[in-house]
Amino acid sequence: MDNNPSNENHQTNIEKEDTLTTRQGHPVTNNQNIRTVGNRGPATLENYDFIEKISHFDREKVPERIVHARGAGAHGYFETYGTVGDEPVSKYTRAKVFNGKGKRTPVFARFSTVVGGLDSPETARDPRGFAIKFYTEDGNWDLVGNNLKIFFIRDAMKFPDMIHAFRADPVTNMQDPERFFDFCANSPESFHMVTFVYSPWGIPANYRMMQGSGVNTYKWVNQEGKAVLVKYHWEPKQGIKNLTVKEAAEIQAKSVNHATQDLYEAIERGDFPEWELFVQIMEDGPHPELDFDPLDDTKLWPEDQFPWLPVGKMVLNKNPENYFMEVEQAAFGTGVLVDGLDFSDDKMLQGRTFSYSDTQRYRVGANYLQLPINAAKKRVATNQEGGQLRHYNDKAPGQNPHVNYEPSILGGLTEAEQVGKEYTPKVEGNLVRESIDRNDNTKQAGETYRRFEQWEKDELINNLVNDLSICDKRIQDKMIALAEEADEEYGRRLREGIAAKVKEMGNTNMEAGEEFHPLGAKDAPEAVDDAIRKGREADPY
Secondary structure, eight states: OOOOTTSGGGOOOBOOTTBOBOTTSOBOSOSSOOOBSSTTOOBOTTOHHHHHHHHHHHTOOOOOOSSSOSEEEEEEEEEEOSEETTEEGGGTOOOGGGOSTTOEEEEEEEEEESSSOTTOOTTOSSOEEEEEEEEETTEEEEEEEESSSSOSOSOGGGHHHHHHHHSOOTTTOSOOHHHHHHHHHTOGGGHHHHHHHTSGGGSBSOSTTSOEEOOSOEEEEOTTSOEEEEEEEEEETTOOOBOOHHHHHHHHTTOSOHHHHHHHHHHHTTOOOEEEEEEEEEESSOOTTSSSOTTOTTSOOOTTTSOOEEEEEEEEEEOOSOHIIIIISOOOOTTOOOTTEEEOOOHHHHHHHHHHHHHHHHHTOTTGGGSTTTSOSSOOOOOOOOOTTOOSOOOOTTOOTTOOSSSOSSSOOBOOBOOSOOOOOOOOSOOOOOOOSOOOSSHHHHHHHHHSOHHHHHHHHHHHHHHHTTSOHHHHHHHHHHHHHHOHHHHHHHHHHHHHHHHHHTOTTOOTTSOOOOTTOTTHHHHHHHHHHHOOOOOOO
16 A cells, blocks of 8 residues: 655655554554643543553453454455545545545454344344444554444443343343343433334344444544544445344344345355445534534434535455454454544543453453454554564564663664644543533434334334333333433323233233343243243153
């Protein structure tokens, strides 16, 4: 790939053979100072270079993903249009991956379910992971998101609790809707996401026919150091298809691997799936004129105010040669950005930036970035040493092997020369532990409900009723109240549906925990009896 910085609008950090880089291949321009609010601190969590450096150091002396365990992947390329809408992309970002119409960057994509384990069915009601690794000329860029454009929570502090509530009960080892709705009813910011997940959008037909989103708010930075807020959206050229519960059950009865099989076979027959990448752009700042905070990842940016602007397309044209080596060991992180791309103050993004890469160090090992699927496709030179499964020395040609530190005058690595003006937003305020102050939790959920087609509304209400009907009445009341606040029809249909279902079940005082079944699998309790009733007796042998 061409690393010629001749295009002034896309000139990035100048590196030489002895330039210090991160393991992602990013040139290090400042190895002396972490990023802080003012020069006295405090430090910020998105100190990616520092976290990579110190976390590897912590592991120098010498498992299945917690989430997104079940997945499929493929290789391909991203082709940039060189523009954002009708404007040159250099107006907004100096990132080379978007520079030059027709330029292609190799990528690896991994799609996944979120909550289930490695052998869970691909028909589960669950968000789908949508992660892309761009092997750019300036080092790796990971765009890590989901198929849905929002999330359940807006603060990373709640993530472990959310996943615990959604996964199996620690006593019974079974998923339980009551645990799911107990968390969601008491985390009202989740209601918009619940509306999506319990609709047919919660069960995409396969990986090829689903949307993708970066979910979090990021920033683009241009040559002059000016930044804008951005949201990323992938649109499948194959169209979008979702499933009802009945349709998903019929598919699952035949295969639990249908989405993996669909992706693999489509690529094998030359029917290469494509997605177009769009961005939404907003001026940097808090935007008090909006009724939502642009950093809140439980919210959509209205398309009529912030139009989708095409910037490129992705084509997947090669299947993995070995699933474990490429799909299972592929490691992504939201902190993996290249020059011209930056973080926003999105609290979920800042928490994910540490958590994702730290998970990979635990799961794959301290040297996970030396694996071919994760390694940058450019020169890498670091001062990192040791650690589990280190298998080559990522040093520069002619580097003094005795010098594994910086700064040095004895032939060690040196800092890159920074060309583009650094983006230095002013941050001021008291250090607090508070939620953002524009936190309307139901308005957009109501708008989403009203946009649904009638069959999608019917499926949503039916799915919610089936699972909420076995929950504690206090949880039912909280969820009904959120639905009523979102939309009168939404709330009324949910209230009437739960009342009718509870009456049908003949137990209006159902206690918590009387019945358990996986989310969205309303007939699961019957399956237990069916297995006994329909089982054929056999003599021992």
